[in-house]
Amino acid sequence: MSALSPRPATKGRTPTVVRLLVLATFVVILNETIMINAIPRLMESLHVTEQSAQWVSTTFMLTMAAVIPMTGWFLQRVTTRQAYATAMGVFLAGTVLAAVSPSFIVLLLARVVQAAGTAVMMPLLMTTLMVVVPEHDRGRVMGNVTLAISVAPALGPAVSGLILQAGSWRLLFVVVLPIAGVVGVLGLRRMTDIGEPQVSSIDWFSVVVAALGFGGLVYGLSLFGDPTSPVALGIGIVAAGAATIAVFVVRQLRLQRSGTPLLDLRTLLNRTYRQSLVLQAIAFLAMLGSMILLPLYLQNLRGLSPLATGLLVMPGGLAMGLLGPTAGKVYDRFGARPLVLPGTIGMVLALAGFAQISTTMPYWQILSLHTLLMLSLAAIFTPVFTLGMAALPEHLYSHGSSMLGTLQQVAAAFGTALAVTVLSARASALIADGVAPAAAQLSGMRLAFAVSAALALLTVVVGVQLTRRRKDPKRDPVDETEPAVAVVD
Template identity: 75%
Template structure:
């Protein structure tokens, strides 16, 4: 077909191709939506007459859908054209946004959020797969840095944007504001979008789809129950999820013999990609630890409003995003190790600083530690994503990006469950001994940050094992499938 790009373009001096710019813009919109509901829980409780536990499902359902859908995107992105994937993903997101905006009941709102999440789950793997296909290896760092700018700034702006919108209207405005932006991005994108490569005709193994949904979804849901009165039930879901995921893995290994897996695990044969996954997992755990604990600390113990909290943590997210293009250029010039090793050390230092959190810690110190954490993560993520995916064989890009996306969801859920469990366990223990609730919460937060710091130490070890440049050719070490 005439609008299909079949060959990688010549070096562009780090300029971001139009197709990647369009996907970045769309991804920014859908990721912004992921965090925009954080401040809306009290309004939902009042408007739809639900409990706080029920209202939290607007986030939980979104997270579960992402965890269940992302493992299928490797197959999906090989099966359809770039334009079709973009249209289906943004179309689902728009439909979900409309349903959520007009939802008469909480159940309908949940359905809308699930539809939104289905579209969101496709966008980041589509973006990464397209970037790796159309951008020459020598320019990928800078272009990936531009991508990181968008996907880092979006979640940082989410709570602040929602706080501002909720000052002037109801929670429905959060969807009403996003809807025309998403529609314009979709229409403009479809007018300019080109197809990258040819789709591969293959059948889908529905048993694998069910296993992925139950395995990944059950595991993430179980983690979300930790720290509540249902921790025992959470352990059950986690164990069941891991067991089903194991069956899913064996199923994929069997299907790989006929080159028809839902998620091709041959990407895990690439050593650099495995190290990148480890660094990504711990990095997301560290980021989620701060994202969960800092708002609790600032609002419950320091008395700040959600909007004030959003403004305090926003500079870290903005700094992380704005540094992305610079980090990308440095990676293209010097390689990964000069960036990732200092980034890993900086992350450990920042988390160690948060272990000294107190009821009187100056706000400038909290701000400084958070900015240091975000800048350190920026120094890690852009090189790690680029280097890890760069060593994956080209025909497995979509599967590599799917595994990376699924790992982010699992690491985020695990990080949240870990710190919340530590916090609630410590608070319960100390309050039973007669310790004031505020002092008990501070103690729990310190211990949670100590555990996160210890885990983060492993990133330094992994960073030291990371090669400076891709170690395989674009064809990689894994044989291409035969179709």
């Protein structure tokens, strides 16, 4: 999808190709968190331990982290329809395999296949949107996209809780299959190609190093949530993954001289794009951390069922989706900072509020804090992503969206690892001192939320420095010697 040229779009209307991609992306990304509530059913049906069953979610996230770095190169080689057909075809194949999996190993393989298709869909959506939607209307359209990239993971546990009330964990895939099939067929019938593909070679050494580096980093972080894995093992794998990523970076810097990097790191030369990466990473970390801690709190300490837990957090996810379009319109008119600053402050306040949870906190307060967190994240995601991507020249759109998608997976793994590690370390120390297990776990959750709130303070600092928007979308912003690339409030 290189050599792209924007097609005219009527202001106030979302191009059909973007609407189709948003719908498809929502369906596939929903599967990233849809298995969270199915752990007990998997343990009973496939005779696996809780630690093993957690891999149905970890494997999905790990595969996404390993595959997404390759999508920047892939999207430049194929047409929009070919990329869409590949992504949906691979996802559907994985869903069918998951529904009929005779063993846990086959189920894990199916999740790898599902994630491979999902990894292509999100960068495809972002790259296409940046090309076909005029700069003055991107905030509004990106607000609608928030539903797919942010609300889908938030709604996954609630949706799965409802479906699991009807029966086996296999229903999660049986229900998704016809929906994804209809979306895939409808999309292919109405999808139009945007631009022409550009033939280029691929550096297989970069492919292997990227998969090992990013996949290893996510895997190592996930081990911190497994009480059966030694802490030293997790630290060692994280260190090895980071070192491998360093090799990947050096390789890409060399390949940039010949014009064929797997992931073009020149995107990082732009200050606005770097700021957007930091903000999105910390915000995604906070969202995934809360998604891990809240179910543990509500089910283990308050005794709620998975269904009740899902219903309690569902309003926050829905509110996030409803605010997305409004946030986009506000961005188009006033820029990023009027949204991002209140959003970052709201995120800090919500996480600080969760740091005060108790076994008697009213459910309406929990619902209010969760809704505040989701609304704050909606105010951050839409303008920050739009501003960051708009700061890049057109030929770097696919690489910029690929880098963002990879960072989201790493941030999700880090958020989960951080929450579980802080909780476990605090609880274990208190239990060793004679504190009751329930009280120790509650104290660990409070500390984990407090640490997340402290990290979230960084977003306020970055938000204050955030540029408003690009002044001239035709300018190449990679060269930061140009002072007029962005207007600062």
